[in-house]
Amino acid sequence: MKPIRIAHLFPDLLNLYADKGNILTLRRRLAWRGIPVEVEQVRRDDPLHLSRYHLVLLGGGSDREQALVGEVLRKQRAEWASAVASGLPLLAICGGYQLLGEYYETAEGLKVPGLGLLDMRTTAGSTRLIGNIAIESPECGRIVGFENHAGRTEHRHLPLGTVLHGHGNNGQDGKEGVRYQNVIGTYIHGPLLPKNPRLADFVLQLALAYAGAPAELSPLDDALELLAHEAFFQRRIVVGRGLRRGDGAGASR
Amino acid sequence: MIGLWIGKCVLWLMQRFGRRATSLPGKMALRISPRLFARLARQLNFCAVVTGTNGKTTTTAMLSRMFAAGEPVIHNAEGANMQQGILTALLRAASWTGRLRVRTAVFEVDEATLPVVAPYLPIRVAVVTNLFRDQLDRYGELDTTVRKVTEGLARTAASLVLNGDDPLVRHVGLSLGTHHVVYFGMHRGHLHPLEREVMRDGAFCLRCGHPLRYDGFFYGQLGQYACTHCDFVQPHPTFCGQYEPGRLHVHQEGLPGMSFPLPTRGLFNAYNALAAVAAARVSGLSAGQIERGLQSFVPPLGRMQPFATTPVSVLNLIKNPAGCDSVLAAIAAEPGDKGFCILINDLAADGRDVSWLWDADFEWLPDRIQPAFCVAGGLRAEDMAVRLKYAGLPAAAIVPVPGIEPAIDAALDRAAARGVSLYVLATYTALYPAARHLTRRADTTSGTASWDAGRKNDETHPDSPPVSRSPESVRG
Ligand SMILES: [Zn+2]
Numbered sequence: 036m037k038p039i040r041i042a043h044l045f046p047d048l049l050n051l052y053a054d055k056g057n058i059l060t061l062r063r064r065l066a067w068r069g070i071p072v073e074v075e076q077v078r079r080d081d082p083l084h085l086s087r088y089h090l091v092l093l094g095g096g097s098d099r100e101q102a103l104v105g106e107v108l109r110k111q112r113a114e115w116a117s118a119v120a121s122g123l124p125l126l127a128i129c130g131g132y133q134l135l136g137e138y139y140e141t142a143e144g145l146k147v148p149g150l151g152l153l154d155m156r157t158t159a160g161s162t163r164l165i166g167n168i169a170i171e172s173p174e175c176g177r178i179v180g181f182e183n184h185a186g187r188t189e190h191r192h193l194p195l196g197t198v199l200h201g202h203g204n205n206g207q208d209g210k211e212g213v214r215y216q217n218v219i220g221t222y223i224h225g226p227l228l229p230k231n232p233r234l235a236d237f238v239l240q241l242a243l244a245y246a247g248a249p250a251e252l253s254p255l256d257d258a259l260e261l262l263a264h265e266a267f268f269q270r271r272i273v274v275g276r277g278l279r280r281g282d283g284a285g286a287s288r
Numbered sequence: 289m290i291g292l293w294i295g296k297c298v299l300w301l302m303q304r305f306g307r308r309a310t311s312l313p314g315k316m317a318l319r320i321s322p323r324l325f326a327r328l329a330r331q332l333n334f335c336a337v338v339t340g341t342n343g344k345t346t347t348t349a350m351l352s353r354m355f356a357a358g359e360p361v362i363h364n365a366e367g368a369n370m371q372q373g374i375l376t377a378l379l380r381a382a383s384w385t386g387r388l389r390v391r392t393a394v395f396e397v398d399e400a401t402l403p404v405v406a407p408y409l410p411i412r413v414a415v416v417t418n419l420f421r422d423q424l425d426r427y428g429e430l431d432t433t434v435r436k437v438t439e440g441l442a443r444t445a446a447s448l449v450l451n452g453d454d455p456l457v458r459h460v461g462l463s464l465g466t467h468h469v470v471y472f473g474m475h476r477g478h479l480h481p482l483e484r485e486v487m488r489d490g491a492f493c494l495r496c497g498h499p500l501r502y503d504g505f506f507y508g509q510l511g512q513y514a515c516t517h518c519d520f521v522q523p524h525p526t527f528c529g530q531y532e533p534g535r536l537h538v539h540q541e542g543l544p545g546m547s548f549p550l551p552t553r554g555l556f557n558a559y560n561a562l563a564a565v566a567a568a569r570v571s572g573l574s575a576g577q578i579e580r581g582l583q584s585f586v587p588p589l590g591r592m593q594p595f596a597t598t599p600v601s602v603l604n605l606i607k608n609p610a611g612c613d614s615v616l617a618a619i620a621a622e623p624g625d626k627g628f629c630i631l632i633n634d635l636a637a638d639g640r641d642v643s644w645l646w647d648a649d650f651e652w653l654p655d656r657i658q659p660a661f662c663v664a665g666g667l668r669a670e671d672m673a674v675r676l677k678y679a680g681l682p683a684a685a686i687v688p689v690p691g692i693e694p695a696i697d698a699a700l701d702r703a704a705a706r707g708v709s710l711y712v713l714a715t716y717t718a719l720y721p722a723a724r725h726l727t728r729r730a731d732t733t734s735g736t737a738s739w740d741a742g743r744k745n746d747e748t749h750p751d752s753p754p755v756s757r758s759p760e761s762v763r764g
């Protein structure tokens with residue numbers, strides 16, 4: 036079997052929120068199933084051949100670094116648009132998520148243009164939206180993690196999920212992230228994939244299908260991952276909201 | 289005056305009842321009289337401050353020992369590095385009429401607190417140890433930390449003692465051109481090539497945005513660097529350090545070499561000693577005074593701190609990737625087979641976000657240390673367990689045990705059964721309960737259990753909102 040090739044974009048610039056954890060999760064979950072995988076780190080000055088990859092990861096960085104990345108990415112706007120239209124799986128987190136839209140407007144009113152792949156705009160708010168978050172996704176069930184962003188994002192696509200607890204895209208409309216073609220964008224890090232194995236496998240399934248190897252993923256022993264997911268949800272979300280549900284919520288202490 | 293009395297009363301009461309009074313007295317006093325800080329601070333004749341991400345506590349403690357070798361000195365307790373902690377230290381040295389009995393101070397100051405206290409303290413010497421990623425959820429992003437430190441230092445007329453091996457600190461130095469700046473750095477002989485692909489916060493030139501080229505690394509982003517585009521380069525150090533086990537050699541530009549006892553282990557501690565020596569020299573202290581200070585230095589809590597449990601255990605504070613990596617490197621250099629107990633809390637003082645666990649190089653465990661087992665504990669025990677699984681540790685070696693005391697007990701049992709020594713790693717709010725429990729376990733074997741066992745620890749109030757990093761306020 037030919038390896039699944041994953042591009043990790045600009046690890047030198049966009050790695051503010053432990054994207055290493057997301058890469059490691061994808062890599063291990065393929066390896067544990069005997070599926071060969073290659074992760075290529077694409078740096079700012081490297082040529083980017085989107086057609087090489089079955090999955091692309093775009094992480095978050097500070098404002099300064101994000102502006103640098105936006106500048107580089109926009110040079111290949113046409114390639115990006117056609118790759119996404121043809122179904123390239125793309126996982127974009129925090130700053131990377133914001134870059135998919137038309138622009139990011141800073142607190143000083145400066146509009147930093149994005150890739151324009153989505154009908155989406157982000158404006159910096161006066162406060163940061165920080166904290167533990169849980170959302171419900173129709174495709175991947177409950178997703179938990181941490182969010183930390185000044186940007187308020189509005190878009191006209193489907194969200195990744197609806198907010199159970201936390202702020203989400205803009206702290207207003209109860210929506211978190213974006214789902215469009217095989218693009219997943221989200222503010223959730225923490226990091227995202229290790230504690231959300233269903234989402235991790237959903238992303239891998241997209242990549243396998245795109246690579247022309249639509250094999251069903253064999254199940255893994257996710258006891259530890261699910262334990263971490265559940266413990267986080269019970270102690271950090273349910274207790275944090277002061278909820279006491281019949282399903283044992285809050286009973287952990 | 290009321291604020292002073294309240295503060296002193298709280299201080300007295302806490303000491304009377306054996307509590308660690310590091311921040312609460314200052315916090316209460318500040319609430320009642322906000323101007324008390326300025327009133328006490330302006331009586332100081334000389335103040336040195338230490339800020340930065342890692343090594344503040346150790347550097348401050350070493351520097352204050354050096355000063356103390358010549359005169360009495362005010363010094364804030366470990367970790368109590370926000371305004372209330374500094375005020376608590378001043379209160380301790382103040383009479384009931386508000387007169388400071390000691391006029392020299394060495395303070396550890398939190399990066400974000402520096403701009404707040406800098407206008408009031410007569411800061412003559414300021415040390416920046418390094419600027420690593422630390423607690424993103426508190427400061428937002430790293431750039432903010434660089435800005436806060438720069439802003440704070442700009443409000444002083446201090447001589448700046450900066451880590452020239454750190455490009456972010458170098459940037460701070462360059463943007464404060466009107467100050468007297470000296471740099472310290474390690475000798476090239478300690479450089480090593482990068483073995484693993486790791487993210488370095490300073491990997492880009494803050495001036496022009498182009499990548500930095502490294503010829504070698506000390507640890508984290510510390511190394512020999514130069515911008516690939518502009519003239520941003522590592523400065524030549526005024527104080528150059530070379531270390532060997534137990535000794536630190538310092539070459540001060542234009543002077544014969546000096547050599548000092550190094551009372552701590554690991555490269556990161558050699559950096560702390562070098563920073564303290566440089567600051568002491570800039571403050572006019574003699575080599576003899578520095579030597580006496582280092583000899584009397586006792587390593588602070590949670591820096592390779594041994595406990596006489598059965599088997600023996602060693603406690604280390606971990607709080608961010610760079611600090612954690614340096615701890616793992618130091619442990620890897622220790623002889624013998626090892627077991628681990630890693631305690632991760634996510635209270636405000638630890639940082640609510642535990643993403644940093646994924647930036648820390650826990651791959652050291654399977655790759656170089658191969659521990660007999662690894663118990664994951666604390667409020668985020670399960671997250672730590674998952675991190676270890678993806679680091680490549682065999683599933684059978686990973687034992688999640690939520691809580692602190694149960695995790696330590698489970699780890700000590702396993703260490704005894706396997707005949708290995710135990711290394712306990714703990715985040716800030718897990719550190720004190722861990723130290724307490726390890727002391728209790730050490731006492732039990734010698735029959736002198738004396739700790740207040742009914743006292744609640746941090747875990748009982750996971751969501752109480754502490755305002756400082758000091759243990760008494762996070763205890764809720
Ligand atoms: Zn430059």
